[in-house]
Amino acid sequence: MKKVRLGTFNFDDKSWAAISDKAKDFIKKLLTYKPEARPSAEEALKHPWIVECSKFKVDKDLASNALNNLKGFRVDQTLK
Numbered sequence: 001m002k003k004v005r006l007g008t009f010n011f012d013d014k015s016w017a018a019i020s021d022k023a024k025d026f027i028k029k030l031l032t033y034k035p036e037a038r039p040s041a042e043e044a045l046k047h048p049w050i051v052e053c054s055k056f057k058v059d060k061d062l063a064s065n066a067l068n069n070l071k072g073f074r075v076d077q078t079l080k
Contacts, residue, residue: 007033022049 003009009031011024026049032038044050 020049022047022052026050 011019016024026044026047029039029047030044039047
């Protein structure tokens, strides 16, 4: 989180090895430090990774659980 707040982060950790370059690019763009340089929601939905993933069939139970987890997640108030 500290690196994200500073606008300097990377995907060098071994946990990122299995993540596609398109997904990393999407995350990188969403975490752009300057808000005016970040993509809008409409632009983000047109990212190649999102377009590609939108073609997959979704497990409704898994998606519902993920949504419930997101609803319960509390974001650090200092990160905006």
